[in-house]
Amino acid sequence: MTCAADYAPQLRARGYRMTPQRMTILHVLHHSGKHLSPVDIYEQARKELHGITETTVYRTLEFLAENGLVRSAHMGNGHLVYEIARHEHHHIKCRNCGSEMEVDHALLAKLYRQLESASGYRLTDSHVTFFGLCPDCQKGE
Amino acid sequence: MTCAADYAPQLRARGYRMTPQRMTILHVLHHSGKHLSPVDIYEQARKELHGITETTVYRTLEFLAENGLVRSAHMGNGHLVYEIARHEHHHIKCRNCGSEMEVDHALLAKLYRQLESASGYRLTDSHVTFFGLCPDCQKGE
DNA sequence: TTCCTTATTGCAACTTTTTGCAATAGCATA
DNA sequence: TATGCTATTGCAAAAAGTTGCAATAAGGAA
Numbered sequence A, B: 001m002t003c004a005a006d007y008a009p010q011l012r013a014r015g016y017r018m019t020p021q022r023m024t025i026l027h028v029l030h031h032s033g034k035h036l037s038p039v040d041i042y043e044q045a046r047k048e049l050h051g052i053t054e055t056t057v058y059r060t061l062e063f064l065a066e067n068g069l070v071r072s073a074h075m076g077n078g079h080l081v082y083e084i085a086r087h088e089h090h091h092i093k094c095r096n097c098g099s100e101m102e103v104d105h106a107l108l109a110k111l112y113r114q115l116e117s118a119s120g121y122r123l124t125d126s127h128v129t130f131f132g133l134c135p136d137c138q139k140g141e
Numbered sequence C: 001t002t003c004c005t006t007a008t009t010g011c012a013a014c015t016t017t018t019t020g021c022a023a024t025a026g027c028a029t030a
Numbered sequence D: 001t002a003t004g005c006t007a008t009t010g011c012a013a014a015a016a017g018t019t020g021c022a023a024t025a026a027g028g029a030a
Helices: A008-013 A020-032 A038-048 A054-066 A106-119 A135-139 B008-013 B020-032 B038-048 B054-066 B106-119 B135-139
Strands: A070-074 A080-084 A089-094 A100-104 A129-133 B070-074 B080-084 B089-094 B100-104 B129-133
Touching: A020 A038, A020 A054, A020 A080, A038 A054, A038 A080, A054 A070, A054 A080, A100 A106, A100 B106, A106 B100, A106 B106, A129 B106, B020 B038, B020 B054, B020 B080, B038 B054, B038 B080, B054 B070, B054 B080, B100 B106
Parallel strands: A089 A129, B089 B129
Antiparallel strands: A070 A080, A089 A100, B070 B080, B089 B100
8 A cells, every 4th residue: 555655745735635545546546557437446445445435436536636646538428437647648449349549648749739729728638538440340340 | 390300311211210309309409509418408308398308318319429410528527418410520628617619620630540540440439528728727827 | 091010218216426514534733 | 742723534315327128109011
C-alpha cells in the first residue's frame, strides 16, 4: 500500500486528506494495470477495506480524476472506466468485438495545438476514445 | 411531424418499422437543434405522445444511433446525450463553465487516416469530445 | 381490406449512479 | 499529545438506466 501512500503529499498540498478509502482505491487501480469500472473497483476495494461503500467509490473516483491521480475514459455505452494516471494515451475500441488498443498521445499532439488555436480553448484533459472495427472484425464483414 | 416521417423508408428498407414513438423522438430531436439527454427527450416526447415510457426512449435512442439517424455523444461525466444526425462534427467543452463549441470533422480527417494506418482499425463512428478551458475561463484563472 | 408474422412497446423488477445530511476522522496548530 | 476545524464518509432515499417477457401493432402478402 506504500504505492498509494506516496500520493498523500500531493493531496495535502491542496488541502485534501489521505484516507484509507482513497489509499485502497488507488492501490486497486495501481495494481490492476488496466481500466476498471466503478463496480469492479468497489468489488476489489471491499476485500481490502471492509465497510467501504459504493457511494464512496463513485465519489472518490471523481475526486481523484479531478485531481489528476486517476483518469476516466468512456468506452462507449455511456459508462466511465478509470485507470491510474500514467503516460498520456488514448484508446481505440472495436465496436464489434470490444477489443482495444492504446494510442500514444504523441499522435494527437499536433491536432491538439490546431484545436487550441482554432477554438481559443486550452485543452486540459486529454483522454479520447475512438471507435471502429479491428482488423479481425473487418475480415469477417 | 413530416420531418420524422421522412425517415420511414430508411427504416423499412432495413426491415424495421416506423412507429409513433420513433416519430416523436425524431421530431423532438429534429426541432431542438441541440443535443439532449434521454430524460430531456422523454419529457418532451411525452407531451407529444401520451403514454410513451422511459424504457422506450432509452431503447429507441440506442436503436436510432445504431442506424445512423441520431448520434450519441458523451459530454464528460459518463452520460450520453443525443442529437439528430447532421454533418459530422465534434465538441469541445469547457471543464469550468460547461460552454461548448462544435469542431468540424474536417479538422480531424487527417488524424483519422493516420490512426487507421497506425492501428489497422477502420474508424467508424466519429464523434469525439475534447475538454479544456474556454477563453473566458482562462482569464479568470 | 383482412390476415399473419414478428418488430416493437409497456410493465415491473432490477442494477447502477447520484444526492443530502448527520456522524466521523484527518491533520494542522497549539 | 490533545484540540478544533472541516474534509470525508456512510446511510438512506432518489434518480437514471437496463432487462426479460407477454401483449400489441406495423406493414407485407393474400
